[in-house]
Amino acid sequence: MNIAVLLRQVPDTEAKVVPDPDLRGRIMESEIKFILNPYDEYAVEEAVRIIERGGLAPGGQVPGGAGGLPLSGGGGEAVGFCIGPDRAETALRSALALGLARAVLVSDPAAVEADVVTQGRILAAAIKGFAPSLILAGRELIDTQEDALAAVVAHFLDIPHVLGAGKITLDGEKAVVLREVEGGSLEIAASLPAAVSCSKGLNEPRYPSLMAIKRSKAKEIRKVSLAELGVQSGPQKSRIAELKAPPPRAAGVRVEGEPAVVAAKGIEWMADVAKVI
Amino acid sequence: MDFQFSDEARMAIDGAKRFAVEKLGPGAAERDEKAEVEVKLLKELGELGYLGMTVPEEHGGSALGAVAYAGSVVEVAKVDAGVAVAMSVQNSLVNDAIEHFGTEAQKGEFLPKLASGGWIGCFSLTEANAGSDPASMRTTAVKDGDGYLLNGTKNFTTNGAIADAVIVFTRCDLGGKPANSAFLLKKGTPGFSIGKHENKMGIRSSSTTEMVFTNCRLPKEALLGEEGKGLKIALTTLDGGRIGIAAQAIGIAEAALDESVRYSKERVQFGKPIAELEGIQFMLADMATEVEVAKTMLFRVAWMKESGAKRYTKEAAMLKLFASEMSHRVCHKAIQVHGGYGFMKEYKVERLYRDQRITEIYEGTSEIQRFVIARGILG
Structure with a gap:
């Protein structure tokens, strides 16, 4: 049974983000250090723990279909999926050091610059062939605060999506997700396969050991193009029109x-x- | 030339930074105040591989190399310089000495435990009357049947109270000629005990003790390297140790710079943040420049060690001399930027100023470094 983890790269929390005067809606990247989106670490940690516990019991999985990547890796694997420029490889490498088996990166500029609905459609195509029982993602991006990607992927795969997991319990048929809400908590049961967005508090992500960092070097980061996935980016449905620094x-x-x-x-x-x- | 870290080195250094900020940060001031040695945190660093960074994989190390190691010590020292020196001693004095001079049996027994943080190690060279002049040491190792009998007291041993493995240097008699030998022993060996615990000015979260040997009998297998070559083992190993201490000094300086930059933006005098005053700006500019120079030098010397340079004695001495004295100047200015508040224990720069001081003294004083450099230049 496989677990797909959606990964994205964001500016370091300590980075000073400055709008790029020449590229509308973009930030100056030259001086910035990029990291794995911190919420994604909860998703990675949860996926790795599930695999370490012996994986998921047999149950629902996304049926593999035409156009998907032939990614089946045999037994249960946790694999990262990312749309991002080449520099996103460092974020993927961090996730591999935390325990993912390998990662897939879609780095076509047309995909990188696409709106979130299009990105979700592209990732759904990439993930389909992997036939995961569970898709995990961070609950939001710390830079743009976008939190829709996992839901969009779930939509295109026609599977349930649950937002903001503080606890995930799995049996062969369903994921039971606990979400903290104002004044209490919700328990949401979703049939597998399902996509779950992970919140802070779900777990405490481990520190990568130096041995794990070394091992991660041998793990595969497979770059795939939109052509290989058999999907097109299409016209942008939304874009960042302007990015402004807060007034002094x-x-x-x-x-x-x-x-x-x-x-x-x-x-x-x-x-x-x-x-x- | 390529000034990029490898992916692995960058990830190792990032990991050290995160561990330092999250795990060491919260208790650092309190450990300093109470002079508390937190072995558990040190062992956690060890479990992640940070206490065996240059030990080969076949001996349980992570073998990430001296560059990743130096960068990791900088990050730890920025938060807790006492933990940084423990890390430096274990990596570059204890592990390296065993790796280079130990027998296969010694490597097999000691290195996997040291590299994984299961054991903590120490390097016991100094004595009350043998500091910069280690050849005048008085602790003796006398042949006793098939083994040796050790007698004497070492002092100022970093990690002393928490060490499971001890490297100790002694006088010995080599065919009628006085010489020095090194031994490797375990905690609990009869005749070996911990003496006085030192109450220090800085790096108070590290253990510094006397090591007392009273008719301590060691088998011949405890000899580290050749008999009579103790001083050479000590001095060769200290070349690598100086990289660790330089990294520690640089970490302290960088923390002092960071604190000063932040404080100068917040502190308002004459109606504006003091960061807008040229007198403060010039101090910050000098501090930043000095840290940058020392860091560049640090990674160059670490790279020399990593790429297998036979000797880098002169360069390591230059690095240790410059980094430690630079750290002194930077911490001095950091207090100046903070004004009266910098003199108070509520502010981190007060601790940094005290922690910095020892870096100009241990593992070779600045004067010894200058002596080593002069000998390197003059031949």
Whole structure:
């Protein structure tokens, strides 16, 4: 039984992100370090733990079909799937060091620049031949906060999708997902195969050991083209029209005097000048 | 020339950074305050492979090489310089000495345990009256039947109290001529005990102790390398050790720089952040430049070691000298940027300033480094 993990690369949380003055909707990449999307680490860790526990019991799986990649690796495997430029290989390498068996990268510019619905359609085509019982993804991207990809992939594979897993319990037929909600928690049962977006708290991702880092070098990152997948990117349905840095913080206002006077002046200022109350 | 890290080195260094920030960061100030040695954290680093970075895979190491090792020590030192020195001693003094001078039996017994963090090691060279002049050591190893009898007291041994494996240097009698030998023994060997625990100015999260040998009998198999070659073993091994200490000094300096950059943007005087004052900017610029120079040098010397250079004694001495004294200048300026707050224990730069000081002293004082460099130049 196989597990597909959707992977994406994002700027490091410490990176200073600056809009590119020449490329609308893009950031300056030259000075930035890129990492595996932190939420994706929960998905990777969960997939690796399931495989380490002996994989999934037999049950539903995505039926392989025409146009899919012949990816069957025999027994249960956790494999990463990613759309991204060549530099995304470093993120995939990190996921391999955390325990994925191998990874597939679609790096055609037409795929990389496509909208999320198109990317979901492309990934569904790539994943189909792998016939996974479970598709795991991070719940959102830390840069653009896009959280739709796993749902779109599920849509094109016609399987259920559950958002924001804090706990996943599997039996051969279904995944039971616990999601924390305001004031309580939901338990959602989804028949397998299913796609699940993973939240913080699902697990504690391991630190890759140096031995695992070395082993990851021998693992395959297979680059596939849209032509190999037999899909086309098609026209963009949505795009980032503009990317703006937040306006610099304006200087504050200093109010002095007795506490009662300061409070009154402060309220007056908030009401009349800042118009926040 | 190629100044890129390999994928593996980059991932190893990133991993060390993450471990340091997440695992070592939260308790670092408290460990310093209470002089607490947290062996568990050190062993966790070992389980991930960071205590056997240059040990070959057949002996249980990760064999990532000196460049990845140097970069990893920098990241650990940025957060906890005491853990960094423990890591440096284990990798570049203990493991390297056993790898280069040990018998197959010694390598097979000790290296897998050391490289995986199961055991912690120490390198016991210094004595009360033998610091920069190790040849004047007084601890003796006298032939006793088929083995040796050790007597004497070593001091200032890093990892002393937590060591499972001990490399100790002694005087010996080589056909009537005085010489030195090295031995490798295990904790619990009768006649060997831990003496005084030192109360230090800095790197207080590391253990520094006396090592006491009283009629400690060792079998001949405990000899490390050839009899009479102890000093050569010590000095050769210290070449590699200097890379680790330089990396530690650079990590401390880089942390001091980071703290200063952040503080200077937050601290407002004369109506604006002090980062906008030229006097502060010039200090920050000098600090950043010095750290950059030392780092470049660090990775070059690590690369020399990794690529199998026969000797890099002069270069390692230059690196250790420059990195440790650079760290002193940078930490000094970091306190200056912080003003009165930098003198207070609430601010990390106070600890960094104290932690830095020893890097100019241990594994060869700055004066010894200059002596080694001069000898390298003058022949």
